[in-house]
Amino acid sequence: MTTTCAEPQPPATDDRRWRALGVCLAAGFISLLDTSIVNVALPSMERGLGATEAAQSWVVSGYSLTFGLALVPAGRLGDMRGRRQTFLIGLAVFTVASAACGLAASPGWLVVFRLIQGAAAGVVAPQTSGLIQQMFHGSERAKAFGLLGSVIGVSTAVGPLAGGVIIDAVGTDDGWRWVFFVNLPIGVAALAAGLRLLPRFPASADRRERFDPLGVLLLGSGVFALMLPLVQEQQWTGGQKWALLPVGAVLLGLFWMWERRQGRLGLAPLVDLNLFSLRSFTLGSLISLTYFAGFTTVFFVLALFLQNVAGYSALAAGVTVLPFAAASAVGAALGGRMVVRHGRRVVVIGLTGAAVGLLGVVAVVRLVPLESIGWAAVVPMIIGGLGSGITVSPNTTLTLTLVPVKRAGAAGGVLQTGQRVGSAAGIAVVGSVYFARLAHRGPADEALQLGLLTSVGFILVALALAVADLGERAKAPKTPEAARTPEAAQTPEAAQTAEG
Template sequence: MGKVRGPGGRISAPRGRMSGEATALQEQEGADPRRWKALTVCLVAGFMTLLDVSIVNVALPAIRAGLNAPQSDLQWVVSGYALTFGLALIPAGRFGDMHGRRNVFVLGVVLFTLSSAAAGMAGDPTLLVIARLIQGMAGGVLNPQVSGLIQQLFRGAERGRAFGMLGTVIGVSTAIGPLLGGALIQLGGGPDAWRLVFYVNVPIGILAVLLAYRYIRPSARGGRPRESMDPVGVLLLALGVVLLLLPFVEGRQWQGAGRWPTLFTGLVVLAAFVAWERRYGRHHQPVVDLFLFRRRSYALGALLGTLYFAGFTAIFFILTLYLQNGLGYSALEAGLATTPFAAGSAVAAALGGRIVTRLGRALVVAGLLLVAAALGVTELAVRLVPGEHVAWAIALPLLLAGLGSGLVISPNQTLTLSEVPVAMAGTAGGVLQTGQRIGTAVGIAAIGSVFFAEVTSSHGDYATAFRHSLLVAIAFVLVSLVVAVIDVVTARRAGRR
């Protein structure tokens, strides 16, 4: 039973098992035997850069005391990193596609390591801001190479597992940043303890450079090395991204209606960028091949990621403010409160990477439903237990939200990039992460503005401010759920046809 007759009456194994084994052998044939070690190096470096998005939040009070920094400089310590990070992603992805990803990866790690050391040694707020701007740019150079190298090194089910590990890194780094930042400040003690938040990157960066040259093979160039970098397209894109992000990353400092002309100008410049890319792409390779967005999986996946990151990353921003400013938690205690989310995200992302190729975008739908429901329970828990024991009250719902998030980030990354040619992997990854950075900036601005407005109007009621702003985060998650459902329905209709 379970056997079939082959040609000539020979007994052979079941066709399904044979085809599965043959596919696995084909996937491994010609694969780099060091690919998993190379992936580890990439993920460690990527974790380091993504961690710096959130690790600084809990260090801001210490930086303000240590450097006597004004609020405007503290804002740029956070937002400047996000701005230059988003600015570099797409051009760096294209450059890696054209000229080989290992060297661009190493360049990003070296630049990030040096700027981290400079940030740790900064003697005044201006130097710290400059170092953070360079740090962000280095992170933007490095990260597209990671997704590009995964596309290059892995095939089939292995690629799903690799992207699952990348999703774990993305989710956990954002959630665990406050905990690690708080632990380092507690460990250092004194007015200069905040410097450890930056110094910790230096030994990691040095090790990553050495291991990159050992384990990452100098790949054949993914694109066309003699093509132009499309300087007009790069300039229009950079200007459009800056004009679009600036009103959001400077939201608290830039009051009044002055931000809206800048935002509108950014949209106009990005429209001009799209027009230029269409024209330039008729005869040359543009910095962003708009053909990417003709693929339903890529276009909807990029939109879903942008919307989800708008709600997901802002949660830790408002939770840290609530716990530290509203309830007097220490940096370490506030960081510990986010640990359940990070733990759930790590477990689910690893699982999601293994099963996403079987379940597809339906897995993302399930994850988004779980995130929305768990955040709703979190809001209820804060309503019922708004005092100093709130961290215990929200631990279980945050764990469930983390489990849901792990089923969103890494599977969406895998599905979004699944049909992208390897030669365009760096550019596609850069576009995807640029959307995530834009979503993060928009989400923190929108959700943060609700939080601060409520704190002001309620005369310091941080619990109510957290609950109301959390509802805005849930709204972003629900909108991303609508996008995921549209993708599932569209795919099933296409399958029937």
């Protein structure tokens, strides 16, 4: 069901929009930081709290699991009831859950609070992309998504560094608690600023806009069945866990059939399947899924290698990826400005740079002594970071350009669910390659090279999709999608971006 409701237009001179964006980015930063910052705190949890290996696994993977499960339903809820209110509630729960994690008296309670924290992060994330869709248009929207891309790249890459700094400063006994407490001042400040700055766009006035509980159940159980064996791949021995993958596929198939029925009956579905008739949305979602399968896994295997094999401290391992984080921020800002003029070509350039940078890291691991890897990897890390930044924000802009603003929250939830599933799948596959080589008593540096090459393989799949799209667009007439969905193409800049 495609809406014909006009998009609310914020005043062009309203500078509060950019300050409101800062609130969204601060919340996005701490929620994405928590996907990686805890990795270096696991030994501290074991020493200070007595967390078992199973509890440590759930602290890491449980967050990603509930994060992914909440995205689409929360995005739909924001579309229906207002993104400002949904964002503030999610941020408040995230902040309280962070405090509860830091105060946890046992590993069991820590896991419970961590699951709540992940679900709250999943509530916040789609409201950010939806609010950007509402507040900005044309080239300003691309710039805003560029800043969001900077936050995604920096928060993911800087997590190990931030965790290492905290553990080094506080000590291993209580350092893990401050990994969670660091969210409190940012969360409280963002809440206070959000109450004052976030715009009050009206919620949907369409009486047919009802929540879809069966759709939520089918989608949630399908995503759960897909993600659980992926996030627990290292902890669950045996092959029985993979039986959940076809179960998840069947549940998602049933979800698709149910949503089509909702559309035929004129009822608002959880996910408007007409979104997938937009080439930009479908292709961008696939590129995002495959790229995140390669991009986020790099830090996983590299951190393990540097600390367990090369003898780096948590802080030194974090410093090694700092050039990637800084370059990613710069690349995202550049990509946000370039995408309006050059479209999908920017994504092709970014994916190429990311692949070249990671291949450079492989060469460094192969040719340079262990103690010098950190310094020798600076240049390829910068190249890979620039490529990553130039990929993420333009692809997000292109993916959501033609999405009707009324569906922006659910569409953002679908996009980010793909990112979470891609990350989980990538870590499972790359981790299996890395640990399998170690299990066969292969050299550790060779195991890392194979893991990184697997990551590059995922990125090359994303690159192939982007290149194929360029070829199709060269042969196709201009603006076919904009013509099909005129309510989504709000500006000439947006149409130009989609054509790229």
